[in-house]
Amino acid sequence: METVRNRLMVAVFLFVAAFLLLSARMVGLGFSPVGQSGEHWTRGLPAYQAKRVDILDRNGVVLATNLETSSLYADPKKVQNPEAAVRKLAGVLPDLAVGNLLARLKSDKRFVWVRRKLTPQQIYQVNALGLPGFFFQAEEQRVYPHGPLFAHLVGYVDIDGRGLGGIEYNFDERLKNPLDADDNLVLSFDVRVQHALRDEMERAVRIFQAKAAAGIVLDVNNGEVLAMVSLPDFDPNFAGRASADQIFNRATNGVYELGSVFKTLTVAMGLDSGAITLADGYDATKPLKVASYTITDDHPKARYLTVPEIFIYSSNIGAAQMALDIGAETQQAYFEKLGLFTAPFIEITEVGRPIYPAYWRDINTMTAAYGHGIAISPLQLASAVAATINGGYLIPATLVHEGEGFRMPGKKVFSPEVSEQMRALMRLTVIEGTGRQADVPGYLVGGKTGTAEKPGEGVYQKHATLSSFVGVFPMDRPRYLVLVVLDEPVGTKETFNFSGGGWVAAPPVGRVIARIAPILGVEPLANEVRGYQEVALLVSDIP
Amino acid sequence: MISFARSDQSLLSRWWWTVDRWLILALLTLVSIGLLLTFAASPAVAERLGLSSFHFAQRQFVFLVASVGVMFLLSLVHKKTVRRLAALMFPLFLGLLYATIFFGPEIKGATRWMQFGSFTLQPSEFLKPAFVVITGWMLSEQLKTPTFPGRKIVLGVFAVVLFGLFLQPDFGQMALISIVFAAQLVAGGLPLLWVVALGGAGIGSLVLGYFQVPHIQGRIDAFLNPESADTYQIDAALNAFRSGGLFGLGPGEGTVKKILPDAHTDFIFAVAGEEFGILACLGILLLFTVIVVRGLAHLLEQEDQFVVLAAGGLIILFGLQALINIGVNLAVIPAKGMTLPFISYGGSSALALAITMGMVLALTRRNRHLKTKTIKRGGF
Numbered sequence: 001m002e003t004v005r006n007r008l009m010v011a012v013f014l015f016v017a018a019f020l021l022l023s024a025r026m027v028g029l030g031f032s033p034v035g036q037s038g039e040h041w042t043r044g045l046p047a048y049q050a051k052r053v054d055i056l057d058r059n060g061v062v063l064a065t066n067l068e069t070s071s072l073y074a075d076p077k078k079v080q081n082p083e084a085a086v087r088k089l090a091g092v093l094p095d096l097a098v099g100n101l102l103a104r105l106k107s108d109k110r111f112v113w114v115r116r117k118l119t120p121q122q123i124y125q126v127n128a129l130g131l132p133g134f135f136f137q138a139e140e141q142r143v144y145p146h147g148p149l150f151a152h153l154v155g156y157v158d159i160d161g162r163g164l165g166g167i168e169y170n171f172d173e174r175l176k177n178p179l180d181a182d183d184n185l186v187l188s189f190d191v192r193v194q195h196a197l198r199d200e201m202e203r204a205v206r207i208f209q210a211k212a213a214a215g216i217v218l219d220v221n222n223g224e225v226l227a228m229v230s231l232p233d234f235d236p237n238f239a240g241r242a243s244a245d246q247i248f249n250r251a252t253n254g255v256y257e258l259g260s261v262f263k264t265l266t267v268a269m270g271l272d273s274g275a276i277t278l279a280d281g282y283d284a285t286k287p288l289k290v291a292s293y294t295i296t297d298d299h300p301k302a303r304y305l306t307v308p309e310i311f312i313y314s315s316n317i318g319a320a321q322m323a324l325d326i327g328a329e330t331q332q333a334y335f336e337k338l339g340l341f342t343a344p345f346i347e348i349t350e351v352g353r354p355i356y357p358a359y360w361r362d363i364n365t366m367t368a369a370y371g372h373g374i375a376i377s378p379l380q381l382a383s384a385v386a387a388t389i390n391g392g393y394l395i396p397a398t399l400v401h402e403g404e405g406f407r408m409p410g411k412k413v414f415s416p417e418v419s420e421q422m423r424a425l426m427r428l429t430v431i432e433g434t435g436r437q438a439d440v441p442g443y444l445v446g447g448k449t450g451t452a453e454k455p456g457e458g459v460y461q462k463h464a465t466l467s468s469f470v471g472v473f474p475m476d477r478p479r480y481l482v483l484v485v486l487d488e489p490v491g492t493k494e495t496f497n498f499s500g501g502g503w504v505a506a507p508p509v510g511r512v513i514a515r516i517a518p519i520l521g522v523e524p525l526a527n528e529v530r531g532y533q534e535v536a537l538l539v540s541d542i543p
Numbered sequence: 544m545i546s547f548a549r550s551d552q553s554l555l556s557r558w559w560w561t562v563d564r565w566l567i568l569a570l571l572t573l574v575s576i577g578l579l580l581t582f583a584a585s586p587a588v589a590e591r592l593g594l595s596s597f598h599f600a601q602r603q604f605v606f607l608v609a610s611v612g613v614m615f616l617l618s619l620v621h622k623k624t625v626r627r628l629a630a631l632m633f634p635l636f637l638g639l640l641y642a643t644i645f646f647g648p649e650i651k652g653a654t655r656w657m658q659f660g661s662f663t664l665q666p667s668e669f670l671k672p673a674f675v676v677i678t679g680w681m682l683s684e685q686l687k688t689p690t691f692p693g694r695k696i697v698l699g700v701f702a703v704v705l706f707g708l709f710l711q712p713d714f715g716q717m718a719l720i721s722i723v724f725a726a727q728l729v730a731g732g733l734p735l736l737w738v739v740a741l742g743g744a745g746i747g748s749l750v751l752g753y754f755q756v757p758h759i760q761g762r763i764d765a766f767l768n769p770e771s772a773d774t775y776q777i778d779a780a781l782n783a784f785r786s787g788g789l790f791g792l793g794p795g796e797g798t799v800k801k802i803l804p805d806a807h808t809d810f811i812f813a814v815a816g817e818e819f820g821i822l823a824c825l826g827i828l829l830l831f832t833v834i835v836v837r838g839l840a841h842l843l844e845q846e847d848q849f850v851v852l853a854a855g856g857l858i859i860l861f862g863l864q865a866l867i868n869i870g871v872n873l874a875v876i877p878a879k880g881m882t883l884p885f886i887s888y889g890g891s892s893a894l895a896l897a898i899t900m901g902m903v904l905a906l907t908r909r910n911r912h913l914k915t916k917t918i919k920r921g922g923f
Contacts, residue, residue, distance in 0.1 A: 003732050008842055008851070015832070015836065018866050019835075019866070022870065022875070026825060027821060029781060030784060030785070030788050030821035034785040
């Protein structure tokens with residue numbers, strides 16, 4: 001009996017010791033931090049990971065990102081008093097469709113959306129109501145921190161985060177299925193350049209009461225689009241409120257008869273094909289009558305003009321005759337090579353198809369020489385003009401930044417000699433011709449004006465114009481092209497009521513160049529730094 | 544409060560004056576805490592399974608009321624009745640244990656349950672107390688009559704029970720019943736050499752299990768080297784204690800019950816730790832200690848070998864089950880499915896434990912009559 005008692009005592013001690021051990025372990029756990037040795041713990045509460053990667057500009061500035069938010073839904077089976085619940089919710093969410101929600105809450109569904117993507121304050125207020133049967137579902141809200149700045153380019157998404165426009169639409173799969181969380185999409189834009197372009201275009205639109213505007217800043221050597229603006233625009237954070245007119249991308253989707261800026265192409269193809277030389281000239285003493293048409297000059301010199309004069313004074317009469325010498329077939333072959341007969345490839349789907357005559361008569365060849373009778377998008381014009389001065393290569397424009405030094409393979413259109421001559425002619429236009437208002441001291445700006453009469457009911461409207469200026473800088477070694485097109489600008493007292501490209505589009509191009517050149521690392525000529533500084537001081541964000 | 548006069552010789556009065564009322568109080572407190580914790584932990588599990596929120600809590604309430612009734616009824620009976628009851632229960636549940644292998648539904652890779660209409664019953668839970676009492680009986684008979692082959696009989700019975708559990712398979716119950724059985728043998732005066740041999744056999748079977756049964760190997764590997772294995776449940780349980788701290792997050796504020804599938808059964812202690820804090824858990828632990836120590840202390844002055852061995856085995860069974868469950872929750876022993884007595888959800892477990900502790904209460908009653916009779920005999 002004694003053995004039994006002793007052994008029972010051992011059992012008691014063993015139990016007490018075991019319980020003490022467990023107590024010690026418990027107290028130890030109570031004083032240690034959560035998560036220690038438990039990386040699996042995170043599986044219960046997964047770390048936040050965005051469902052869609054960010055879109056960045058070439059310098060890593062965020063153009064589109066995501067915010068965590070919550071959406072309110074209800075399980076009608078668990079809602080106790082639908083009438084009272086809806087009444088209380090309406091106090092927090094005043095624009096709630098009360099009748100509709102009440103009907104859905106009384107249905108026998110188990111899941112009913114009440115409101116998607118509430119603000120933190122609304123979430124707090126709804127929680128404070130303490131309504132049974134209402135729950136929050138974590139969701140993502142796509143956010144565009146720059147508002148309207150990249151509306152047409154980055155695009156926008158629907159409430160479920162599906163891309164509906166621009167890059168968001170075209171790269172929907174790529175954004176949803178990245179290689180890893182840091183696999184953000186980097187675009188060719190520079191937010192600073194984009195801002196300068198939009199700012200100056202808005203100013204021009206306001207001053208000249210233009211209906212709309214399109215603008216592009218293009219790297220002429222690799223085809224990267226640094227900025228692209230279409231006005232009017234919209235805030236992609238609230239894309240649902242935008243009108244069709246605001247959503248329409250005039251820089252890529254709109255096709256226009258762009259006018260005299262086409263003379264850049266005409267002269268370049270004339271020189272390249274050997275049809276003309278810089279020493280040639282044409283008679284521009286009086287308007288040219290072809291069949292029932294009369295071709296006139298906007299800036300009539302009423303004399304014999306050399307090829308450079310035709311270009312810098314923008315003579316339609318001279319250009320038309322030049323086109324006849326080049327020949328319809330050669331002209332069309334160059335247009336074809338410059339990609340003006342097909343919709344250009346670009347990384348968004350809002351791209352317009354060019355419009356050109358199905359059958360070319362002489363008059364078509366002649367008007368096309370100065371940009372009438374053929375409608376292309378501003379983007380196509382920018383790429384084509386870039387080909388005339390970058391050494392002769394047509395490089396497809398791109399919106400995606402593939403890294404520094406990357407160069408899209410170009411297609412040779414013009415000889416380097418022609419390209420040299422075109423640089424000189426465009427520079428001359430700004431020094432002596434119609435583009436003087438685009439000049440920026442020290443930056444050797446070159447360019448070409450365009451003033452197209454907009455087609456009306458069967459006839460061209462004399463006073464509704466599409467005024468444009470395509471500028472390139474610096475002309476000794478061209479790097480960037482700046483194009484601004486204004487739709488139906490109205491001349492002001494300062495412009496002597498003129499609304500041509502040289503009066504309304506050249507100044508904003510000059511101002512844009514003055515603002516972006518230093519940003520892009522282009523230095524002014526050493527002997528003109530002072531002149532540049534004086535001009536630059538006059539250009540500012542403030543209207 | 545009903546009070547009974549000492550002279551009252553009615554059944555209830557006799558019960559009141561002879562039963563261990565402190566032990567009853569501790570057990571009732573434990574049952575109340577169990578009900579409270581089931582209300583805390585089970586709604587999250589029920590909702591996850593698509594049942595009504597209080598499905599488990601309501602059922603557990605019925606189970607616990609029935610358990611308290613069973614415990615009370617059993618505590619009334621004489622120790623001979625306890626023995627007879629065990630003798631009846633044992634063949635019945637042993638039969639059912641083997642029947643589950645053929646008729647029981649397979650749940651999570653094992654067949655441990657018998658289906659009776661909407662009720663499921665786990666025979667092994669009921670078999671345990673019956674086996675322990677039978678063992679105590681046989682061993683005590685041998686102590687009384689050395690020629691009686693009690694040890695050989697129980698060894699044979701033990702083998703049959705163990706094989707049945709092995710077929711299920713239910714390694715946790717196998718380990719539990721083996722330890723209790725060994726403890727009974729040791730308490731029953733097994734020579735020291737044999738005690739050492741028994742310990743060796745225990746370690747040997749553990750090693751054998753480790754190399755022969757992949758399931759056991761996985762659990763032990765996970766315990767020895769948590770980095771190598773999926774220790775999700777254990778990590779979650781440990782973090783529950785950490786986030787609960789001393790005073791807990793408060794009732795209903797815990798998150799572990801939302802992610803652990805067994806939050807209302809095997810891991811209910813972690814839920815208690817998170818919501819009510821370490822101090823409350825220490826209280827629960829203290830209750831178990833009081834029950835075990837007080838129960839065993841009774842036996843130190845007990846003259847009846849059968850009572851010592853049977854009740855001792857039952858208390859050790861009860862205490863070990865609590866130790867293993869809490870040990871798993873605190874990650875001090877390898878993961879093993881084991882319910883926390885009276886606290887984890889489960890009808891079979893609650894009823895079987897009610898039988899266990901009801902028997903303990905019956906066996907540990909002070910035998911007033913025996914003593915008074917002796918005195919009378921001596922005096923007159």
